Amino acid sequence: MLWETFSVVRDLSRLHDIASILIRYGWGDFVRVLGIGTVLERAGRILHWHAQPSEISQLEPAIRVRLALEELGPTFVKLGQVLATRVDLLPPAWIVELEKLQSNVPAVAFELIEAELVALLGKPIDEAFLKFDREPFAAASMAQVHRAELFDGTRVIVKIRRPGIDKKIEADLRILQHFARLIEHDMPEARRYQPTMMVAQFRRSLRREQDLLMEAHNIERFSQNFAGDETVHIPQVFWDYTCSTMNVQEELVGIAGTDLAAVRASGMDMPLLASRGADLVLKMILVHGYFHADPHPGNVIYLPGNRIGMIDFGMVGRLTDYRRQQLVNLLDALAHKDEEAMLQVLMDWTGDGEVDEAKLGYDVSELMFGYDNLQLKDVKIGAMLTEIAGLIRENSLVLPADLTLLFKALITLEGLGQQLDPEFHLVDHLTPFVRGVIAERYTPDALIKRGRRSLKDAFEVVAGLPRDLARLMREARRGHLRIDLDLKRLDQFGQQLDRASNRITMGILTASLVIGSSIVMTVDGWRFMGFIGFLLAFLNSLWVILSIWRSGN
Template sequence: MRDLPRLHEISLVLIRHGLGDLVRRLGVASLLERAGEILHWGQVTHSAQLEPQQRLRLALEELGPTFIKLGQMLSLREDLLPPSWTTELARLRSNAAPVPFEHILQVIERSLGTPHAQAFVDLEREPTGSASIAQVHRARLHDGRAVVLKVRRPGIEAKVEADLRLLSHLAQFVEKEVPEVRRYQPVHIVEEFRRSTMRELDLATEAHNIERFERNFRGEPHVLIPHVFPQWTSEVMNVQEHIDGISAEDPAAVERAGLDLKLLAERGVDNVLKMILEDGFFQADPHPGNVIYLPGNRIAMIDFGMTGRLSLGRRNQIMNLLAGITRRDSEPMVDVLLDWAGAEAVDEEGLAADVDELVADYGDLPVKDMRIGELIGRITAMLRTHGIVLPSDLTLMFKALITLEGSGRKYDPEFVLADRLKPYVERALAARYAPAELGRRGGAGIGQFLDLMRAMPRDLARLLKDARRGRLRMDVDLKRLDIFVGKLDRTINRITIGIMTASVVIGSSIVMTVTSGPQVFGIPIFTVLGSFGYLLAFVNSVWVVLSIWRTRSH
């Protein structure tokens, strides 16, 4: 196993932080020991005295970028983890010590295929930012324009890919061997995490994201998206326009510049809501560090490595949830949550009761008193209670909304996200029933129906051909099949005994009509046999009735 040394390293880090139990329970210890690797169980640091969630955070920080990002992703999953764990994992940071400039320069020149001086002048040695995947350096083009170079850390890809392989193997093992975890779909969660991380590693993907945001905000005079220079962009580097302004992390500087804090908060929120609810493509981490304020109360957004996508169907589900609360109608909300549950068995009555309680708490609440972060917390807690896993594309959206609400209130204490959200919901719901939209959906439905009609003769011919060749097969996967089979078995037994009882009654009646033949104590033998048959039929009838009564009472 090529990743065995890394698995050994991970295990030692977990043991040092008092998480050796986890190494044993996951079966990693026995695997390493069979491979001849030695685990030092006694090398436990002082962190072993801390709470389990604190120990896990420290271990993830030591394990590097992949595990830090995994922890950050899990910090968003309040549908899977209790708040004490998500709060602790949210403290994870992706900051990292800078890579020496000489190593970064090698990456830049390999990407360009030429000496850097042919493209850039005044390339700064000191990075303006250094994170776990990339670091940023300023430079100028030969025409004088200021740019920033985002460069991937050398060697990071191989290490991340090895960690992702190990996580995939681990998720498969856990899903197979730990039944109580299976419903949370660890394989699916790790696969989503793998795709997201690989997208972040490819800096050309971020450049494409920026170009898409640029198109989406074209014509918006108060929004600036940095221009990307595709001629110098590759998977290890992208080059963007440098934007000079005031960071949203510094409200005092914003105020000194004479900018309108309240207007900036409203515009910033509207930008993100447009991305989420109208475009279905959004910056997943809209914290103040990724926002720059410019003269004229304009807003620039930077860092598009992490993005979220929402299909039209998913956006409609969100609208149904929000509309259900504002209209005090819990039924569409329950339908959405059951759709998220998929094939998993859910206590529908219990879920409906919890949704009714949520609607009662928030339905009559004035918009100015509604806190979206609290509402999201209630929804995710309800999902966790009922064992429903939040769709992965919604975790980033929920994170963006919570970050947005906090940022808005930082600039305007009276800011209410629900107030800004309401017009978007109303417009979206009205648009569903606009004549143009109804016509579009009707046309799409007719098109699908015609496609189905065209395909039906061919599909039916194939079905009949398979049936003639004896190759027709039907796979049926029934949940709790053993219970179903048990009930069916008992039902068949009752029917069988009922038929036998009826046969005995009929047979006994026929036998008792015969008066000739031998006698027992002066009674014809056939009368005795018939009476015995009636008695047996009576006992069988009583057994069937009692069996049915017991089943109904249970």
């Protein structure tokens, strides 16, 4: 199966690089389990299984994973950054380590992108811009950014995708998809994490991030959502220069969110900045259902007048109205320490997954008990969400993908607010939003809308009943009616039955050998063959006894 999976010759070279790096950082067992070594050896490529330096072997596993991902390149760095949002899958120590992954890489020489830039602009660079800085001021794994100035004096940034990156990313994604299939096939304990689905989601996310036109549309939507809000500034997109491999947007001139000393020296109102930043992100999540998925300090610009500017809209999160209502229910349950309401939301999030409701309920009760004597203002939302993620992880549950980005955004938001204002409490800003969303549920318009939807759904069920019954009867007449039974532990029962039948067969063969050998021993000249038969019967008996002893049954 593995050889067929990796039969595409064009990926073998990249596969060899990946396997070599994994071995060097102490993950040779993973390479062996997936059978990658066998594949490469059949293709004539040799792996050095003892290439791990001694100093690397002393590092913690999380550090070795981070270093390996950094060396594996842009696709795997992005994968690590996505895994850093999976607080429901990885323990805090791993999250902290993966958060150190940086997309910053050496810039591509301008000469290598100049021809493509001219082709995209449709004119020489000097005719498109009054000024253009050929030295990039930022370079990431997917694109690099140059400062420029339009002929009307507007300062802009030109983001252009790195040339030749698409083929490498596609090869990496193919290999990751193969890895996921093999993990699901060979590691049953990993199936609950749905690795093939996770890789598919990562593929979609990465392709959206590669598409700079998609980022421009994201910026435009955020700009529309915050039109008229004087406390927020979203960059303007210049569509005449924008396509899938390049976008041009307004440069926000202010103080980077990472430079707290400069913010303090400027005399800005830091508590007000923290408050406005929290309200900005919470409005994205709870009102618009469309939020910046990575609101860390590097993506925030503080502007004159204590305004908040946001940049880098390549990664965004979306919430359906139903998911937003679930989130509000969870936050309301946290605020009011309502165990039953919180348990109900978590059960809804598990979907079709198997869950021990009694254990989950007990864990929720234990979590709430830890907050019993705390006043609402003292509750740290980020810490509580981290505990909930740990609770989900301990119960072998997996958060829906849209919620993992949300959890990470809220945890990051609280940390950012506390950097600006030690007295910042996210719960103080969260409570009014939650109350507002709950109040909106019971407005006349909302009640009428839900009533209409319920009536429509009920009517469609009743109206479709004759059709569904007719289809059911037709399938039954054709002999196509099928009932699927999912019997728990059936696989284990089959294995036990298989082992029992093997023992019975060996027992019958042993008895036959004893009887046959006894007959042969009575014939002159054949006694030696009878002795051989007895010896084989003895060995078979030992095998049966040993197998029974080892199984414990």
